[in-house]
Amino acid sequence: MSYKSHSLRQLALQKFKKNVWGVFSLFFILFVGFISIFAYALAPDNSMHANQMHLSIHSKKPGFKVQMLTMPNQNINKQSFLSKVFYGEKNTITEIAISDFKVDKDNLFYTEYASDGIIVVSKSIPLQAFPEGNYKSFINEKSFVFGTDKYGRDLLSRVLVGARVSFFIGFVAVFISLLIGIFMGSLAGYFGGKVDAVIMWIINVTWSIPTLLLVIAITLALGKGFWQVFIAVGLTMWVEVARVVRGQIISVKEMQYVTAARALGFNDFRIISKHILPNIMAPVIVISAANFAAAILIESGLSFLGIGAQPPMASWGAMIKDHYNYIILGKPYLAIIPGLCIMSLVMSFMLIGNALRDALDVKT
Amino acid sequence: MKDNSILNIEKLSISFGNNKVIHGISYHLNKNEILGIVGESGSGKSVSSLAILGLLPKQISKINSGNIYYNSKDLVALSSKDFENIRGNKIAMIFQEPMSSLNPSMTCGNQVLEILLHHDTLSKSEAKNEVISLFEKVKLPDPNRVFSAYPHEISGGQKQRVMIAMAISCKPDILIADEPTTALDVTVQKDIISLLKELQLETKMSIIFITHDLGLISEIANRVLVMYQGNIVEQGLVENIFKNPQHNYTKALINSRPSLDTRLKVLPTIKDYLEGTFREEIITEEERKLKQEKLYMHPPLLEVINAEKAYISNSGWFSKPETFKAVDGVSFKLYEGETLGLVGESGCGKSTLGNAILQLDKVTAGEIRYNGIDITKLSKTETRKLRKDIQIIFQDPYSSLNPRIPVGEAIMEPMKVHKLYKSDKERKEAVINILNKVGLSETYFNRYPHEFSGGQRQRIGIARTIALQPKLIVCDESVSALDISVQAQVLNLLNDLKETFKFTYIFISHDLAVVKFMSDQLLVMNQGKVEELDDADTIYNNPKKEYTKKLIHAIPKGL
Numbered sequence: 001m002s003y004k005s006h007s008l009r010q011l012a013l014q015k016f017k018k019n020v021w022g023v024f025s026l027f028f029i030l031f032v033g034f035i036s037i038f039a040y041a042l043a044p045d046n047s048m049h050a051n052q053m054h055l056s057i058h059s060k061k062p063g064f065k066v067q068m069l070t071m072p073n074q075n076i077n078k079q080s081f082l083s084k085v086f087y088g089e090k091n092t093i094t095e096i097a098i099s100d101f102k103v104d105k106d107n108l109f110y111t112e113y114a115s116d117g118i119i120v121v122s123k124s125i126p127l128q129a130f131p132e133g134n135y136k137s138f139i140n141e142k143s144f145v146f147g148t149d150k151y152g153r154d155l156l157s158r159v160l161v162g163a164r165v166s167f168f169i170g171f172v173a174v175f176i177s178l179l180i181g182i183f184m185g186s187l188a189g190y191f192g193g194k195v196d197a198v199i200m201w202i203i204n205v206t207w208s209i210p211t212l213l214l215v216i217a218i219t220l221a222l223g224k225g226f227w228q229v230f231i232a233v234g235l236t237m238w239v240e241v242a243r244v245v246r247g248q249i250i251s252v253k254e255m256q257y258v259t260a261a262r263a264l265g266f267n268d269f270r271i272i273s274k275h276i277l278p279n280i281m282a283p284v285i286v287i288s289a290a291n292f293a294a295a296i297l298i299e300s301g302l303s304f305l306g307i308g309a310q311p312p313m314a315s316w317g318a319m320i321k322d323h324y325n326y327i328i329l330g331k332p333y334l335a336i337i338p339g340l341c342i343m344s345l346v347m348s349f350m351l352i353g354n355a356l357r358d359a360l361d362v363k364t
Numbered sequence: 365m366k367d368n369s370i371l372n373i374e375k376l377s378i379s380f381g382n383n384k385v386i387h388g389i390s391y392h393l394n395k396n397e398i399l400g401i402v403g404e405s406g407s408g409k410s411v412s413s414l415a416i417l418g419l420l421p422k423q424i425s426k427i428n429s430g431n432i433y434y435n436s437k438d439l440v441a442l443s444s445k446d447f448e449n450i451r452g453n454k455i456a457m458i459f460q461e462p463m464s465s466l467n468p469s470m471t472c473g474n475q476v477l478e479i480l481l482h483h484d485t486l487s488k489s490e491a492k493n494e495v496i497s498l499f500e501k502v503k504l505p506d507p508n509r510v511f512s513a514y515p516h517e518i519s520g521g522q523k524q525r526v527m528i529a530m531a532i533s534c535k536p537d538i539l540i541a542d543e544p545t546t547a548l549d550v551t552v553q554k555d556i557i558s559l560l561k562e563l564q565l566e567t568k569m570s571i572i573f574i575t576h577d578l579g580l581i582s583e584i585a586n587r588v589l590v591m592y593q594g595n596i597v598e599q600g601l602v603e604n605i606f607k608n609p610q611h612n613y614t615k616a617l618i619n620s621r622p623s624l625d626t627r628l629k630v631l632p633t634i635k636d637y638l639e640g641t642f643r644e645e646i647i648t649e650e651e652r653k654l655k656q657e658k659l660y661m662h663p664p665l666l667e668v669i670n671a672e673k674a675y676i677s678n679s680g681w682f683s684k685p686e687t688f689k690a691v692d693g694v695s696f697k698l699y700e701g702e703t704l705g706l707v708g709e710s711g712c713g714k715s716t717l718g719n720a721i722l723q724l725d726k727v728t729a730g731e732i733r734y735n736g737i738d739i740t741k742l743s744k745t746e747t748r749k750l751r752k753d754i755q756i757i758f759q760d761p762y763s764s765l766n767p768r769i770p771v772g773e774a775i776m777e778p779m780k781v782h783k784l785y786k787s788d789k790e791r792k793e794a795v796i797n798i799l800n801k802v803g804l805s806e807t808y809f810n811r812y813p814h815e816f817s818g819g820q821r822q823r824i825g826i827a828r829t830i831a832l833q834p835k836l837i838v839c840d841e842s843v844s845a846l847d848i849s850v851q852a853q854v855l856n857l858l859n860d861l862k863e864t865f866k867f868t869y870i871f872i873s874h875d876l877a878v879v880k881f882m883s884d885q886l887l888v889m890n891q892g893k894v895e896e897l898d899d900a901d902t903i904y905n906n907p908k909k910e911y912t913k914k915l916i917h918a919i920p921k922g923l
Contacts, residue, residue, distance in 0.1 A: 257763060
């Protein structure tokens with residue numbers, strides 16, 4: 001049997017490959033996914049939540065450079081390599097931005113960095129404090145590619161680490177919404193009658209509550225935080241999936257191959273899972289891509305309102321919230337950079353949704 | 365001839381993308397004649413007529429070469445603006461599906477009115493009178509009522525009459541009728557055909573009548589074109605074509621339709637004709653009698669006693685619920701190894717009865733006994749076991765296969781569910797065996813349904829059905845969606861399988877000729893009731909009821 005057969009899925013994939021924007025978006029999303037997984041390995045500031053503050057150099061322009069003195073003799077706890085890569089450095093080390101330093105006999109004198117030409121008295125540490133007196137490796141020049149935020153944290157690192165929240169909320173929320181939505185939608189569509197009436201009632205009630213309000217209610221009930229938002233967003237989004245699944249099942253149910261499956265004596269579970277669901281996946285995939293984008297937006301909105309990811313955790317929405325008043329103070333990049341990140345990720349999900357719709361030939 | 369022709373098509377070639385579908389055909393249409401174009405699906409008969417009206421989809425199709433002259437004006441070179449004056453006004457068209465070609469949100473009268481007002485300079489009241497007289501012309505009952513009726517309020521045949529009224533409203537020179545009766549019942553078809561003939565005599569217009577049904581074309585047309593794979597294989601006067609067909613394809617087309625007079629053992633297929641291998645074998649009445657006597661000695665396999673299926677419609681809160689009996693007191697006995705034909709027009713309840721026997725729908729009253737056990741009272745799990753014994757072959761080969769499952773797996777799945785055979789390896793062997801039996805090669809095992817033609821899909825559907833080794837098979841219009849030549853192949857296959865596996869069939873169809881070829885007993889249904897039940901040949905030769913007579917009389921006979 002050397003004949004190569006083409007399933008509908010393969011045909012759709014071939015069509016998708018021809019869509020330039022779709023493929024581009026796919027690569028962009030994979031790129032963001034890669035970043036969010038290895039954020040701490042990539043970020044210049046790999047402390048947990050990229051939370052290394054230097055108040056003296058707050059809100060500097062992109063490309064800002066300064067000499068940085070790392071204080072020696074700090075308690076260092078052991079942390080495994082994997083934990084470092086995935087959760088960031090847990091030890092908080094003190095770093096001081098300096099404008100000048102000199103060595104005199106046994107002491108290292110340094111001048112702390114200060115903007116606006118204020119003269120600061122220099123301080124000193126004994127050279128013995130450095131292991132083997134080798135102070136040079138403790139003084140480095142650090143550059144901040146995206147500048148620093150209002151606490152003097154590296155904005156680039158915060159953006160990279162913040163990608164995690166946005167990316168994972170999409171995944172978790174879409175996963176939860178698919179789980180509940182497909183289940184409820186299949187029941188309503190396949191069995192119809194009273195089951196349908198009850199489920200449609202639940203759907204309509206959930207639908208009528210404004211999304212943001214419902215999410216606020218759920219976060220209040222479950223407590224503020226990162227995971228609660230994931231679940232809350234997922235719980236609001238299943239209605240759309242359920243409605244689409246229900247509508248599709250009602251029309252596919254009338255197809256003769258479903259009647260054929262019934263006549264062949266298959267049970268209901270097998271008919272739904274093997275004969276109906278694979279045939280209605282196209283619109284579900286398309287709506288999932290849209291939901292992915294919506295989830296990211298809802299999370300940013302929630303973080304902006306202060307009920308999403310809690311500080312010091314980095315999240316794009318929270319970063320905009322922290323810095324939106326800098327927009328009129330001549331430092332708009334602090335809010336614009338995370339804003340652009342949200343926009344590009346949401347847009348690539350939208351574009352991929354469009355490309356999938358064309359490839360899978362869903363008529364909506 | 366030349367001066368008499370109104371439409372001349374010269375060396376017309378059309379392609380869809382890179383796929384050439386019409387290969388340089390030439391024909392002409394005379395004034396005051398009915399030209400029949402006959403061919404199977406995909407032969408290009410509809411495409412060539414759409415080209416005349418300039419209705420081909422522009423993005424995907426292209427007229428490669430050739431000319432269409434209407435009164436010596438070349439339609440191929442015409443701009444779309446000029447076409448508007450010709451379309452509807454000079455050349456009109458009737459489509460196949462009357463159900464979907466009328467706008468459901470406009471009254472029938474207004475839809476015809478719109479055309480008149482668009483093409484003519486009439487006042488509104490004049491136009492309305494004109495519409496009513498048109499409705500009278502197409503013999504619609506109570507034209508005033510139909511004028512203000514919405515399409516869903518009138519029957520399919522009446523809708524087609526409205527469509528015809530629309531088409532002739534501007535007194536066109538040419539009327540193109542593309543399968544205008546395919547979606548209708550035979551009795552309605554007969555009325556529409558005679559209406560078209562009368563109209564043609566009266567108005568002296570030319571009609572191009574497109575159909576796949578040779579019998580039908582012989583009743584209406586003066587001249588016939590036979591199309592096959594984008595070519596005209598034969599053309600001439602009806603009598604010449606039918607009495608003395610030259611091309612093998614025409615011969616096959618004429619003969620592969622089951623005849624009403626003789627009972628052939630095997631139907632000839634197109635391949636038989638092209639290779640010249642067909643031998644005619646007729647089953648004589650004595651042979652048939654002998655065989656049937658044997659069948660009726662055993663106790664019946666299936667017994668239906670007073671089966672009734674009622675649908676209750678809730679029309680409103682205060683009005684009483686209305687009951688509609690789709691099947692009303694039907695009783696019959698079916699013996700092992702026999703084929704019961706079930707005929708009737710659409711809506712007579714024949715499919716509902718089939719579904720009730722399969723337990724896909726529950727009957728509301730009465731008993732259905734299978735091997736002496738009343739299967740209407742079985743539990744859900746017992747019913748599922750029974751499914752192994754009673755199976756169905758569907759009408760539409762395109763929608764009866766799950767598009768996401770390769771065919772081999774689709775045939776294997778029921779075996780798995782019913783735990784036939786021990787291992788997947790044995791099952792796979794069994795599937796390959798069955799595929800060979802229905803005339804498909806084992807290389808098809810991993811292919812998907814969309815890679816097959818209609819006839820092949822129907823074979824796959826049959827393979828899946830017989831995979832469970834059932835005893836009783838309900839064939840619900842199993843061949844009506846197929847072309848005549850494919851239909852003959854599938855009917856032969858069904859008969860072969862019956863011989864090999866000792867199946868019992870219930871053969872549901874609206875096509876009396878097919879049913880007569882297949883069945884031993886014949887059950888004629890009308891409005892949910894049994895009209896007549898007897899031996900197939902007996903009913904056909906001496907119908908007792910008026911309805912049966914009408915039904916038999918309405919079948920296009922051919923010449």
